Amino acid sequence: MNLPSKIVCVGWNYRPHIVETDAVLPKEPIIFIKPPSCIIHDGEPIVIPEGVTNVQHEVELALIVGKRCKNVPEHGALEHISHVAVFNDITARDMQTSARDIGNPWSLAKGMDTFGPISEYVPIEGIDITSLNLTLDVNGKRKQDGNTKDMIFTPEFLISYISHFMTLEPGDIIATGTPEGISEIVSGDVVCVSISGVGSVTNMVV
Ligand code: MG
Numbered sequence: 001m002n003l004p005s006k007i008v009c010v011g012w013n014y015r016p017h018i019v020e021t022d023a024v025l026p027k028e029p030i031i032f033i034k035p036p037s038c039i040i041h042d043g044e045p046i047v048i049p050e051g052v053t054n055v056q057h058e059v060e061l062a063l064i065v066g067k068r069c070k071n072v073p074e075h076g077a078l079e080h081i082s083h084v085a086v087f088n089d090i091t092a093r094d095m096q097t098s099a100r101d102i103g104n105p106w107s108l109a110k111g112m113d114t115f116g117p118i119s120e121y122v123p124i125e126g127i128d129i130t131s132l133n134l135t136l137d138v139n140g141k142r143k144q145d146g147n148t149k150d151m152i153f154t155p156e157f158l159i160s161y162i163s164h165f166m167t168l169e170p171g172d173i174i175a176t177g178t179p180e181g182i183s184e185i186v187s188g189d190v191v192c193v194s195i196s197g198v199g200s201v202t203n204m205v206v
Helices: 015-020 093-100 105-109 156-167
Strands: 007-011 030-034 059-065 080-088 131-138 143-145 173-175 190-195 199-204
Touching: 030 105, 030 156, 059 131, 059 156, 059 190, 080 173, 080 190, 080 199, 093 105, 156 173
Parallel strands: 007 173
Antiparallel strands: 007 030, 059 080, 059 173, 131 143, 131 190, 190 199
C-alpha cells in the first residue's frame, strides 16, 4: 500500500463532539492535515513520545481518493472516492488545546508518528456511507458509538469543499471527523476502532 500524498482531516463534524471539546459550531469545515508518516496498520503500536500528555482517540470514516481531482461539484462527488476505511485520528489533546488557546497551529499535536492507525481499504461500491455505525473500544469497553448520518458536513460537501482549494491525488485520505466520546489512552491500552461493514483496526499504546 503506497502512502498517500496527504491526509486531509475535518475537525468538529459531529455536534456532541463540539460540545465536549468546548468548540463552536463551524460555518465552514475546519480542515487540517496529518502527514503520511503518522500512518500505522492493524497490530502496530501507537507510540506516545516522552512528556506528551492526555493523548486521545477519535474514530472516523476515511474516504480514499480514487481519481486526481480539483473543483469537484458536490453532486456526484463520491465518484472520486474509490475505497473507504476506518481511521483513528490520535490527538495529543493538551498540546492541541494550548495551541488553540493562543491561536497557534496544532500540527504537532495531530501529526506525530503512529498517530494515524488505519484499516484495510474496502471498495466503496455497495456501501451506504450515509449511515454507518462507528465504534471505538478501549480494553474492550465501548467509548465511542456514533453514526455517519449525524455528520454536520456530508462527505460529498467535504470532497467538493476541499477540492476547491487542494488538488486531491489518488490515494489521498479524507478523515471525516469523530463523534462524541473521546477519552485519554495510556501505555498498555488496547484501542479498537470499527465501522460496521467496513472493518476495524486494533493497536496497543506504548
Ligand atoms: Mg479528528
